[in-house]
Amino acid sequence: MSTNDDTTTAEAEQEPEPEGEPEQIPERDTLVETRRNAAKLFAGIAGSAAIGSFAVNGLVGVDSAAVKDTTTLTYETMYVSGTHLVDQEGNRVGLDAIPAGSGEMMTVFPEAEGGGALTAAGQTATLLIRFEQDQYAEPTNLDGVVEGYAAYSKVCTHAGCQVSQRDGQDLLCPCHQSVFDPLNGCEVVGGPAPRPLPQLPIGVTEEGDLLMATGHFEAPIGAGGGE
């Protein structure tokens, strides 16, 4: 039986995001600039595996990373290590956002450079869910789960709808009823989706009170899955 349980954050990802002018790089934050430029460089490389080691290594604990809203965003550049998770209003998501072990979920986004939520026409929408830490099992990337929080792309791998509903503990896409198991790497357990929802590895900031990405999505988001 299906229930709509995505109630903690309003749905806004259906609205296309205006492209607008590129934001200015804050001169005061050279770390962000360096990371952004590197991300753009890697985004321009056809073989994109190289960014993985850049994004993950050596940056955990940095809490100032943000992502620039450009048309070149890929699943590898939507989040970089240190990017805060924010709600639709751009508020940074704290460790207390979802009650521990509740299994509840909310929609979050990468924090845009300069603040606010990087919504990017719904492609960046991410499901944040919280069970007990020991409920997760492989193929979940257990190193990317923290305090019972796990994050997955919200974009269905079948035809790109937003996975916004629940089927018990599982996640349900309302378009063609694909079902994903968030405790097992969001593997497909029903419906036509061809592959799991990509996981976003997450951790906490050095201060220990906010959630951030510790890398990028581990697979392409949405339908197709090749690029």
Ligand code: FES
């Ligand atoms: S788009 Fe999700 S099941 Fe078809």
